[in-house]
Amino acid sequence: MTIQDQLSDLIHAALTAAQGAGALPAFDLPAEIPIQRPKAGYGDFASPVAMALARFAKQPPLAVAQTVAAHLPTGGLVGKVEVAPPGFINLWLSANWMAAQVERILQAGPSFGDATYGQGQRAQVEFVSANPTGPLTIGHGRNAVLGDSLARLLEAVGYQVTREYYYNDAGRQMELLGESVRARYRQLLGQTVEWSEDYYQGEDIIEIARELQAEFGDTLADEPLDRFRRFAQEVITETQQAALTRLGIRFDVLFNEHNLTTSGEVWEVVKGLKEAGVAYDAEGATWIRMTQFGGEKDRVLVRSNGEPTYSLPDIAYHKNKFDRGFDLMVNVLGADHAAQYPIVAAALKTLGYDTSKLHVVSYQFVTLLRDGQVVRMSKRKANYVTLNELIDEVGPDVVRYFLLMRSVDTHIEFDLNLAVKQSDDNPVYYVQYAHTRIAGVLRQAAERGIELDPQADVSVLSDPSEMALIREMLRLEEVVTLAAKQLAPHHLCFYATDLATAFHTFYDRCPVLPPKQTDAALTQARLKLCAAAQQTLARTLGLLGVTAPDRM
RNA sequence: GUCCCCGUAGCUCAGUGGAAGAGCGUUGGGUUGCGGACCCAAAGGCCGUAGGUUCGAGUCCUACCGGGGAUGCCA
Numbered sequence: 001m002t003i004q005d006q007l008s009d010l011i012h013a014a015l016t017a018a019q020g021a022g023a024l025p026a027f028d029l030p031a032e033i034p035i036q037r038p039k040a041g042y043g044d045f046a047s048p049v050a051m052a053l054a055r056f057a058k059q060p061p062l063a064v065a066q067t068v069a070a071h072l073p074t075g076g077l078v079g080k081v082e083v084a085p086p087g088f089i090n091l092w093l094s095a096n097w098m099a100a101q102v103e104r105i106l107q108a109g110p111s112f113g114d115a116t117y118g119q120g121q122r123a124q125v126e127f128v129s130a131n132p133t134g135p136l137t138i139g140h141g142r143n144a145v146l147g148d149s150l151a152r153l154l155e156a157v158g159y160q161v162t163r164e165y166y167y168n169d170a171g172r173q174m175e176l177l178g179e180s181v182r183a184r185y186r187q188l189l190g191q192t193v194e195w196s197e198d199y200y201q202g203e204d205i206i207e208i209a210r211e212l213q214a215e216f217g218d219t220l221a222d223e224p225l226d227r228f229r230r231f232a233q234e235v236i237t238e239t240q241q242a243a244l245t246r247l248g249i250r251f252d253v254l255f256n257e258h259n260l261t262t263s264g265e266v267w268e269v270v271k272g273l274k275e276a277g278v279a280y281d282a283e284g285a286t287w288i289r290m291t292q293f294g295g296e297k298d299r300v301l302v303r304s305n306g307e308p309t310y311s312l313p314d315i316a317y318h319k320n321k322f323d324r325g326f327d328l329m330v331n332v333l334g335a336d337h338a339a340q341y342p343i344v345a346a347a348l349k350t351l352g353y354d355t356s357k358l359h360v361v362s363y364q365f366v367t368l369l370r371d372g373q374v375v376r377m378s379k380r381k382a383n384y385v386t387l388n389e390l391i392d393e394v395g396p397d398v399v400r401y402f403l404l405m406r407s408v409d410t411h412i413e414f415d416l417n418l419a420v421k422q423s424d425d426n427p428v429y430y431v432q433y434a435h436t437r438i439a440g441v442l443r444q445a446a447e448r449g450i451e452l453d454p455q456a457d458v459s460v461l462s463d464p465s466e467m468a469l470i471r472e473m474l475r476l477e478e479v480v481t482l483a484a485k486q487l488a489p490h491h492l493c494f495y496a497t498d499l500a501t502a503f504h505t506f507y508d509r510c511p512v513l514p515p516k517q518t519d520a521a522l523t524q525a526r527l528k529l530c531a532a533a534q535q536t537l538a539r540t541l542g543l544l545g546v547t548a549p550d551r552m
Numbered sequence: 553g554u555c556c557c558c559g560u561a562g563c564u565c566a567g568u569g570g571a572a573g574a575g576c577g578u579u580g581g582g583u584u585g586c587g588g589a590c591c592c593a594a595a596g597g598c599c600g601u602a603g604g605u606u607c608g609a610g611u612c613c614u615a616c617c618g619g620g621g622a623u624g625c626c627a
Contacts, residue, residue: 034570036568036570037568038570038571039571039572039573040573041571042571046570046571047570048569048570048571048608051570051607051608052570052607052608054607055607061607084571085571086570086571086607086608087570087607088570088571131627133627168627171626171627172626172627173626173627283625284625285625287625294555295555296553296554296555296623299624299625300624300625301625302625303625304625305625307625309624309625309626309627310626310627314627335556335557335620335621335622336621336622337622337627338556338557338621338622339555339556339621339622339623340627342555362556362557364557364558364620364621365620365621405565406564406565406566407565407566408557409557409558410557410558410564410565411557411558411620411621413564415564418564418576426589427575429589430575430589430590432589433587433589433590434590436587436589437586437587437589437590440586440587441586443586444586445586448586482568485568486568490566491566493566494565494566494567494574497574497575498574501574501591504590504591505590505591505592507586507590507591508582508590508591508592509591511586512586513586514586515586516586517586551587552587552589
C-alpha cells in the first residue's frame with residue numbers, strides 16, 4: 001500500500017470518527033480521499049478534501065479541515081497535522097517513521113519503487129517498426145528509447161511485457177531499394193545507368209554496392225533485382241539492430257507484415273468490415289467508410305490493382321495483437337504516422353474489439369542542433385545524421401537521457417554542443433555523478449577498514465538533508481506509477497535530477513566517514529542511507545536504460 | 553479548409569481541477585579535497601488573448617492569435 005493510500009485511509013477514518021462524534025453531520029464520504037504533494041513548506045502531503053465536502057457538511061471548508069485534523073490519529077506515519085486556508089489539511093511524516101524507511105528500502109532491494117497494479121496482466125509494446133530501407137535516424141532513436149523505457153516501466157508495475165518490432169520487407173519501397181543498390185553497383189562497374197529521382201541517395205547505398213563489388217566483383221551485373229534487394233536488406237537490418245543494441249534495446253518479436261497477407265488475415269479483415277457495412281467496393285478499389293467515424297473522407301484499403309494499402313495490414317496486425325490476448329497494447333508512433341491511427345481504431349471497433357486497451361504514444365519531431373544550426377534529416381537525401389553517428393558522438397547514455405527527458409508532446413531540439421559537454425549543464429552527468437559519489441564513499445569506507453554493520457540503527461538520522469533525501473526516495477513508486485499510467489517516461493528524468501539534488505545536498509552537509517565524521521554510529525547509519533540512495537538512483541536510471549557508473 | 557501538438561521566468565522546459573516550479577543564464581556566497589562533474593542564496597511570471605464551467609482553472613469547454621506537424625489507390 002502506498003503512503004498516499006495509507007494517508008487516504010487515515011483521513012477517511014478521521015471523517016468517520018468525526019461523524020460518529022457528531023462533529024460533522026452524516027453524509028456519504030468519497031471512497032478515495034484525494035492526497036496531493038503540496039508546495040514547499042506545507043508538509044509532505046496534503047488533502048483538499050475539506051473544500052469538496054464543505055457543502056455537504058454545511059460548514060466552511062476551514063472548519064471541516066480543523067475537525068478532520070482533530071480526529072486524525074498522530075503517531076506512527078503522521079508526525080504533524082496543520083490546517084491552512086482555504087481548507088487544506090497538511091500532513092508531515094514523522095522523522096522516526098522516515099528514518100525507519102531506510103531499512104525498508106534496503107530490504108526491498110532493486111524492486112523498491114515497483115508497483116503491482118499490472119500484476120497478472122500482459123502488455124505489448126510495439127516500437128521502432130522501421131522498414132529496412134536505411135539507417136535509423138534520430139527520430140527512430142526517440143521512438144526506440146521511448147518504447148524501451150515504457151516497456152521497462154510497465155514491467156516495474158507488474159505487467160508481463162512483450163517488446164515487438166513490426167516491419168515490411170516487401171513492396172514498392174523495397175523494390176526501389178534494390179534498384180538503387182543495383183544502379184550504384186553498375187555505376188561502380190563503370191556502366192552508365194539511368195538514375196531515377198525516386199532512388200535512395202544515401203551514402204549507405206553506395207557503401208552496400210561497394211561491399212557487393214568487393215565480395216562478388218562484376219559477376220552480379222545481370223543478377224535479378226531480388227538479389228540486390230535481399231543483400232541490401234541484410235546489411236541495413238544489421239546496421240539498424242546494431243544501433244538499437246548499443247542503446248540496450250532488444251525485441252521479443254520481430255513481426256513481418258508479409259505474414260498477414262500469406263495467412264489471409266488481411267482478407268478476413270476486409271470480409272469482416274464489408275459484413276459490417278463499413279467497407280465497400282467502388283472505382284475498382286475497396287474503401288473504408290471513415291466519414292462514418294468523423295473522418296474527412298473515405299480511405300482506400302485495397303487498391304484497384306488488388307494490392308492492399310498500408311492501412312489494411314496495419315489493421316490486421318492490430319487485430320492479431322488483440323487475438324493474442326494482451327490486456328494492454330502500446331504503439332509508439334511519430335506524429336507524422338499518427339494520422340493513420342483513426343483508421344485502425346475505427347476498423348477494430350467495427351470488428352468488435354475493445355480499443356480502450358490500445359494506446360498510441362505519439363511523439364513530436366526531433367531536430368538536431370550543431371553550433372546553433374539545424375542539421376536537417378531527410379531519408380532519401382544523403383544529408384542526415386544517423387542514430388549510430390549520434391551515439392558515436394555523445395554515447396548511449398546521453399542519447400537516451402536527452403530523448404527521454406522531454407514530454408512526448410514537445411518538439412526536441414537535440415543540442416549536440418550541450419550533449420557533448422561533460423559538465424554542469426548536462427543533466428545526465430549530474431545524476432550519474434550522484435551515483436558515482438556514493439560508490440566513492442562506499443569504496444572509501446572499505447579502504448579505511450570500516451565494516452558495514454547490518455544492525456546499525458538508522459533512527460539516529462535526523463538532519464533536514466537526510467530527511468529530504470529519504471523523502472525523495474519514497475517518491476519513487478509514485479513516480480513510476482505516474483509515468484507508467486501516463487505512458488510518460490520523462491517524469492523519471494525530472495525525478496532523477498530531484499533525487500540527485502537531494503543526495504548532493506546531503507553529501508555537502510553530512511560527512512559520512514572519519515575523520516570528518518567522528519560519531520561511529522552516525523557513520524554506520526549514513527552508510528545505510530548512502531546504500532539506499534545508491535540503489536534508488538540505480539533503479540531510476542535503470543528504468544531509463546541509462547547506466548549507473550561507479551566511476552566517471 | 554479540416555485534424556493533431558505546442559504557447560508558463562531572458563533561454564530550454566516540468567506542472568495528476570486545489571497554495572505558480574526546475575535547469576541553464578545573470579548576480580552574490582561556500583572547499584586546509586568522504587572526487588567541486590558539487591552546494592547555498594537572490595533577482596526574474598497579467599501561465600498567448602477573450603469568454604465559459606467550477607467552491608476553486610496554468611490544467612476542463614468555446615472562439616480567436618502565434619509557431620510546428622498531418623492531411624496519397626506512399627510507408
